[in-house]
Amino acid sequence: MNLILLGxxxxxxxTQAELVCDQLNIPAISTxxxxxxxxxxxxxxxLEAKTYLDSGSLVPDPVIxxxxxxxxxxxxxxxxxxxxxxxxxVAQAEALETMGVRIDKVVDLEVDDEVIMHRLSGRRVCSxxxxxxxxxxxxxxxxxxxxxxxxALIARKDDEPExxxxxxxxxxELTEPLIEFYRQRGKLVTVRxxxxxxxxxxxxxxxxxx
Numbered sequence: 284m285n286l287i288l289l290g291x292x293x294x295x296x297x298t299q300a301e302l303v304c305d306q307l308n309i310p311a312i313s314t315x316x317x318x319x320x321x322x323x324x325x326x327x328x329x330l331e332a333k334t335y336l337d338s339g340s341l342v343p344d345p346v347i348x349x350x351x352x353x354x355x356x357x358x359x360x361x362x363x364x365x366x367x368x369x370x371x372x373v374a375q376a377e378a379l380e381t382m383g384v385r386i387d388k389v390v391d392l393e394v395d396d397e398v399i400m401h402r403l404s405g406r407r408v409c410s411x412x413x414x415x416x417x418x419x420x421x422x423x424x425x426x427x428x429x430x431x432x433x434x435a436l437i438a439r440k441d442d443e444p445e446x447x448x449x450x451x452x453x454x455x456e457l458t459e460p461l462i463e464f465y466r467q468r469g470k471l472v473t474v475r476x477x478x479x480x481x482x483x484x485x486x487x488x489x490x491x492x493x
Contacts, residue, residue: 290392309363
């Protein structure tokens with residue numbers, strides 16, 4: 284099954300993608316993690332993307348689509364995938380269609396802006412592997428250390444309140460139109476995000492199986 288997860292930054296797309304990945308045994312492809320890895324490695328694309336990521340702005344379509352095209356060609360995507368963080372615009376969605384990427388279902392994870400502001404203030408990310416945690420809703424077993432690799436957990440610059448407000452504004456203006464784009468194609472399912480990761484995951488799987 285080829286899936287897309289839509290939702291505002293902080294809606295829980297990355298966390299839910301991990302759960303669906305385990306359930307369906309398909310890879311979760313997070314554009315954010317790919318970009319941050321490129322920034323950390325200092326690649327040409329990473330340096331180009333860094334200024335956008337630091338300010339919370341959207342990375343240009345050619346960079347995003349190029350990354351996705353390469354990733355979907357890898358063997359582990361043959362039986363399906365979950366796209367998390369892309370497409371972010373109707374233009375990107377149209378580019379995926381032009382590339383011949385088949386999408387079976389698109390999940391819109393709905394969470395109010397006020398809830399997102401609270402969530403992101405407590406989010407922490409592993410500086411080594413990119414795994415995501417939350418001080419309240421998904422704490423690590425050892426404070427400030429990643430359960431997976433032991434890397435240090437940090438608060439990302441783009442989770443600061445003013446940057447979050449800008450990211451939400453970008454989402455409503457540029458990404459939200461994708462909801463109607465995929466609704467018209469008969470692929471959209473809507474899941475209301477809750478404070479419980481497990482409950483949201485249960486609702487998401489039920490929506491996919493419907």
